[in-house]
Amino acid sequence: MSVLDVIKTRRSIRSFDDESISDEDAEKILDAARLAPSGGNRQRWDFIYVKDPRVLRMIKNCSPGLYGDPVAVVVIGMKMVKAPFGGADYGSIVGVLDIGFAAENILLAAHALGLGGCAIASFNESGIKKVIDAPAAWRPILLVSLGYPSEQPKMPPKKQLSEVVHLDRYGRKWERLEGKT
Numbered sequence: 001m002s003v004l005d006v007i008k009t010r011r012s013i014r015s016f017d018d019e020s021i022s023d024e025d026a027e028k029i030l031d032a033a034r035l036a037p038s039g040g041n042r043q044r045w046d047f048i049y050v051k052d053p054r055v056l057r058m059i060k061n062c063s064p065g066l067y068g069d070p071v072a073v074v075v076i077g078m079k080m081v082k083a084p085f086g087g088a089d090y091g092s093i094v095g096v097l098d099i100g101f102a103a104e105n106i107l108l109a110a111h112a113l114g115l116g117g118c119a120i121a122s123f124n125e126s127g128i129k130k131v132i133d134a135p136a137a138w139r140p141i142l143l144v145s146l147g148y149p150s151e152q153p154k155m156p157p158k159k160q161l162s163e164v165v166h167l168d169r170y171g172r173k174w175e176r177l178e179g180k181t
């Protein structure tokens with residue numbers, strides 16, 4: 001599959017087979033995460049790859065947004081930087097964006113390997129920290145569930161290109177995109 005095909009056919013998967021993921025495939029997926037772009041190439045992320053069924057159960061128990069029974073979960077997080085004058089630190093905001101890029105690489109690599117997964121932001125932060133024994137300054141930002149899909153979801157409604165693309169300035173339509181789905 002071309003990269004564009006992988007992007008177009010990826011769907012969030014919330015129902016999985018029991019079959020486990022080989023460590024070779026897990027390594028490929030995590031390597032794709034590692035190679036994602038990051039602001040200033042700072043790569044402040046950590047990826048905790050969880051495949052132990054006991055730990056997976058505990059993660060599921062504190063993640064209301066995690067559906068199905070994935071055979072692995074990647075917990076992605078980072079050490080937050082303290083802002084000098086309070087408020088959100090710019091570096092931390094960029095770090096959170098970086099984690100989004102890494103998560104998408106995980107989802108695309110998984111799909112290219114015949115696996116599936118879902119990004120999960122709905123989880124109990126302190127619960128996840130306890131389960132994976134994370135240091136105090138480290139925050140989990142996103143989970144990604146992984147496994148062999150036991151469903152083939154249809155594409156959910158997506159906005160049309162013409163609804164979200166503006167040409168040269170805000171509010172200016174690009175005619176060639178009109179009416180395309």
Ligand SMILES: Cc1cc2nc3c(=O)[nH]c(=O)nc-3n(C[C@H](O)[C@H](O)[C@H](O)COP(=O)(O)O)c2cc1C
Binds near residue numbers: 010014123
């Ligand atoms: C940052 C982020 C957080 C998400 N959190 C959840 C979640 O907690 N639970 C869930 O089932 N799906 C979650 N999703 C998946 C979205 O619901 C899904 O991407 C969206 O419905 C579009 O479907 P698609 O991925 O198949 O294109 C999340 C996606 C993103 C990008």
